[in-house]
Amino acid sequence: MKIRLSHADGRPLYVQIMDAVRSGLVRGSLRPEDPLPSVRDLSSSLRVNPRTVSQAYAALERDGVVQVRHGKGTFVAPGVRPEETERPRLAREVARRALADASRNGLGLADLMTALREVEGGGVHGDGSKEDGR
Amino acid sequence: MTNRAAALPIDLGNGPFAVSTRGLARRFGSTRALDGLDLQVPEGAVYVLVGPNGAGKTTLIRTLMGLVRYQAGTVSVLGRDPADRGAEVRAGIGYVPEDYRVGYAWMTVGRLLEHQAVYNPSWDAEYARELRARYAIDPGRKCHALSKGQSRRVQLVLALAHRPPLLLLDEPTDGLDHVVRDDTLSILSEHLADSPTTVVISTHRVYEVESLVDHVGVLSEGRLLGQLPRDELYGGLLRYWADVPEGWRGPGELAGWVVKRSHAARGIEWTVWGDRNAVTRELSQAGAEVREVVPLSVDEAAVALLSGREAT
Numbered sequence: 019m020k021i022r023l024s025h026a027d028g029r030p031l032y033v034q035i036m037d038a039v040r041s042g043l044v045r046g047s048l049r050p051e052d053p054l055p056s057v058r059d060l061s062s063s064l065r066v067n068p069r070t071v072s073q074a075y076a077a078l079e080r081d082g083v084v085q086v087r088h089g090k091g092t093f094v095a096p097g098v099r100p101e102e103t104e105r106p107r108l109a110r111e112v113a114r115r116a117l118a119d120a121s122r123n124g125l126g127l128a129d130l131m132t133a134l135r136e137v138e139g140g141g142v143h144g145d146g147s148k149e150d151g152r
Numbered sequence: 153m154t155n156r157a158a159a160l161p162i163d164l165g166n167g168p169f170a171v172s173t174r175g176l177a178r179r180f181g182s183t184r185a186l187d188g189l190d191l192q193v194p195e196g197a198v199y200v201l202v203g204p205n206g207a208g209k210t211t212l213i214r215t216l217m218g219l220v221r222y223q224a225g226t227v228s229v230l231g232r233d234p235a236d237r238g239a240e241v242r243a244g245i246g247y248v249p250e251d252y253r254v255g256y257a258w259m260t261v262g263r264l265l266e267h268q269a270v271y272n273p274s275w276d277a278e279y280a281r282e283l284r285a286r287y288a289i290d291p292g293r294k295c296h297a298l299s300k301g302q303s304r305r306v307q308l309v310l311a312l313a314h315r316p317p318l319l320l321l322d323e324p325t326d327g328l329d330h331v332v333r334d335d336t337l338s339i340l341s342e343h344l345a346d347s348p349t350t351v352v353i354s355t356h357r358v359y360e361v362e363s364l365v366d367h368v369g370v371l372s373e374g375r376l377l378g379q380l381p382r383d384e385l386y387g388g389l390l391r392y393w394a395d396v397p398e399g400w401r402g403p404g405e406l407a408g409w410v411v412k413r414s415h416a417a418r419g420i421e422w423t424v425w426g427d428r429n430a431v432t433r434e435l436s437q438a439g440a441e442v443r444e445v446v447p448l449s450v451d452e453a454a455v456a457l458l459s460g461r462e463a464t
Contacts, residue, residue: 068341
């Protein structure tokens with residue numbers, strides 16, 4: 019599981035950790051029953067407060083994404099269906115961010131949709147007019 | 153238009169607090185180093201004390217250690233008053249001082265660490281060895297021959313290895329290079345996962361410890377401008393970018409406290425402490441088109457609060 023945290027990101031740190039777990043599920047690098055890193059190891063490697071990791075794991079458990087097994091650690095819940103729940107959820111999150119980014123630039127949904135189709139279709143590829151806002 | 157009553161909160165409620173002060177005051181000559189300070193550090197918190205040089209951070213920490221006498225107010229550190237039970241209080245604290253000197257000049261670092269093991273009943277010798285190895289500390293080196301960074305590393309080992317209930321860290325990352333600073337943050341994360349500890353970190357480089365922090369106190373001229381959980385700061389102190397009509401006069405009233413404002417011809421960038429939905433609505437009703445609302449990092453929040461203060 020690869021996680022990169024950023025304070026410049028609009029999302030709180032624990033939400034960034036939750037999203038990283040979800041995106042691992044969607045990409046298939048995390049599967050049901052897989053163990054997640056311990057709170058100690060993950061907080062050490064991310065250099066965050068262990069409470070932040072616990073908070074992310076607890077919220078994921080409430081959402082049914084992971085299971086905390088006492089004395090054993092945290093695991094991806096056996097019943098998780100990444101395709102049915104996590105993919106649309108993650109897509110909505112990415113869409114929300116894209117819309118916010120568009121709005122900041124004075125663009126609306128229609129502009130975004132048009133541009134997405136053009137970029138996806140290769141119509142604007144490589145001519146420098148593709149803006150990714152970063 | 154601004155509502156000063158909506159300034160940042162300072163009261164964290166009923167505790168339990170590992171450290172608390174009420175009306176704490178200390179002068180040096182005519183300088184008020186601490187000016188009626190009400191500090192509240194909840195048990196188990198990682199509390200960062202932010203403020204410019206001269207704000208009173210070091211005086212405050214030295215007062216909590218019982219190294220500086222206070223002149224008014226009350227102080228409780230781990231349930232005791234450091235003014236009359238200083239030795240007991242200090243036994244429960246891991247302290248990284250602002251000063252770099254460690255031990256006696258002639259003493260080797262190895263000898264210094266052995267010394268702690270003898271005099272400190274809660275000294276965890278195995279943990280001390282592990283930390284010494286991670287920090288690549290040479291036990292044969294004399295204390296007087298340590299560089300700033302080496303000295304800081306030894307001080308961190310001394311502070312952590314007895315697993316005290318309270319850590320008081322005064323500029324703990326000062327003098328450390330990037331790699332050692334990152335190692336220190338990892339060590340602190342693991343330490344917090346392993347031992348129940350309250351931590352007070354004083355620094356003017358908040359971004360370095362930002363990810364560890366869960367409580368923030370902003371100190372200026374011996375007083376707190378705000379003291380609150382990090383998540384509350386993150387949710388309540390926001391930067392609003394909006395497009396506004398030419399000659400815009402602003403909303404008549406705003407359900408928040410404008411900490412900082414900047415205005416270009418047809419755009420504003422306001423930093424406001426208040427309810428996000430209410431502020432957005434009132435800006436919109438006044439004719440502004442709100443483009444973006446973003447939370448501030450602790451560092452940016454401190455800068456906004458401190459510079460906002462200078463402007464008023």
